Amino acid sequence: MNIPFYNAAREYAVYKDEFDAAIATVISSGAFILGRQVDEFEEDVMTYTSAKYAVGVASGSDALVVASDILEFRNDAEVITPVFTFFASASCIARLGGKPVFCDVDEDTFCMDMQDAENRITKHTKGILPVHLFLQMADMNHCMELAEKYRLLVLEDAAEGFGMKCLYQGVYKHAGTIGDFGIFSFFPTKTLGGYGDGGMIVTNDKDLYLKAKSYRVHGSTIPHHHDYIGYNSRLDTLQAAILQVKLSNIDKVIEKRSRHAAQYREQLKDIAGVKIPLVKDGKKEVNYAFCIQVEKRDALEVFLKEKGIGTSVYYPVPMHLQKCFAYLRYKRGDFPIAEHLCETVLALPMFPELTEDEVSYVCESIKEFYIR
């Protein structure tokens, strides 16, 4: 068998007519920059997530930078973020001169350890940037308690979190809609992924929304009149049209992903050397990535590759050991859980069109590796 880690072509084959029609509509209209599909898709995301406002931008990374700029994460302002995440969750703080302050993560869920975060709060702390990682949201109840207690701004990195929810003050809330700002990535592998880069900023605050909308077009509301030094970061109209098709099928996609995850859980549960991720109570999971913790990870990865199975390591190097953050003067050993995860995590193939036989083959191959 040949099982890719991720494959977009299978989905295209299923919905080809819808995608082709959406793309042709944009091209024939000639309205490529902030065309009507961007507005419509923003409305669709607001409806799906219950966010009051949404602003489409060029990528999840840009969404983080724009939101960090508006929240004034600069001039050495400290912002706490997990050390085990994708680079953009930390670079957005450092980009404008803020200081990323890393905290460790929970061993079972891989999400930010809020107790460790609290221990790192100082009088210079301005914000907290929780990341909703792989399949569940960070503990937003605890996060918002810290925000209130220490008067911190909250930027939720929900790049991976589309569709995830958590019980917050007795109600299920969508990822990205609890803090001051939330962001999504539409990178192709994401649960709601486009055919290229794309991202979105969401908020319930009108002033923040108006700023974000202006920041994405060079800080202007009237062409050639600039209230802020903004960016050129707009969600591409073709991507918005494609994403509208994708969003209309999102519940089916989430359901298919959870079927694969259930099968992985069932077939991997008795293998010594393999640890399966936990989902905490009060969380509605979405299986964006299915990451197991394994012994002899690198050898297993090679073995699976020889068997035709694509995997990925999310993430091999924690943020505090990245060369560009050496100036922050962290050292190996500072974040033992994250460091251990970086040596043991392995993401298995996860996309809606995987077949039951393919998931079985992956599980059987992992079994074979540990029995040998």
Ligand SMILES: Cc1ncc(COP(=O)(O)O)c(C=O)c1O
């Ligand atoms: C946690 C996290 N934050 C931020 C990003 C950045 O998103 P993008 O790739 O759309 O720039 C990603 C996606 O790769 C991510 O996984």
